[in-house]
Amino acid sequence: EQRRMSDRYIHDRQLKCIEKMISADDIEKAKVLLAEDKLEEAMSLLDKLVADKDNELKDEAYYVRGNAFRRGNHWKEAINNYTRAIELNPQSPAAAMKASCIEILDFFNKDMFNH
Numbered sequence: 001e002q003r004r005m006s007d008r009y010i011h012d013r014q015l016k017c018i019e020k021m022i023s024a025d026d027i028e029k030a031k032v033l034l035a036e037d038k039l040e041e042a043m044s045l046l047d048k049l050v051a052d053k054d055n056e057l058k059d060e061a062y063y064v065r066g067n068a069f070r071r072g073n074h075w076k077e078a079i080n081n082y083t084r085a086i087e088l089n090p091q092s093p094a095a096a097m098k099a100s101c102i103e104i105l106d107f108f109n110k111d112m113f114n115h
Helices: 002-035 039-051 058-071 075-088 094-113
Strands: none
Touching: 002 039, 002 058, 039 058, 058 075, 058 094, 075 094
């Protein structure tokens, strides 16, 4: 009985490791899709990753998803995703991207008043 429980525990841990690898592969796949300008496919994949409650790489998924929104000129959604990534991981590169988006929007808004 105890051996079966131990085997089950090991099996469950192995599955968790496999799931993590799949998540990392999925994030890389989303990055490739973005590089190939396949925004809809990348967003579909990223939506699944951020919906996964057990995904330890969720901060990176939000960061990449923010990049996808930014590339589609959906600034509010990009900033919201960067903010979520920062909440999950304060060391995320999303902090720099969020600041960059805000700087761009400030420039666009000021420029609009000059026309």
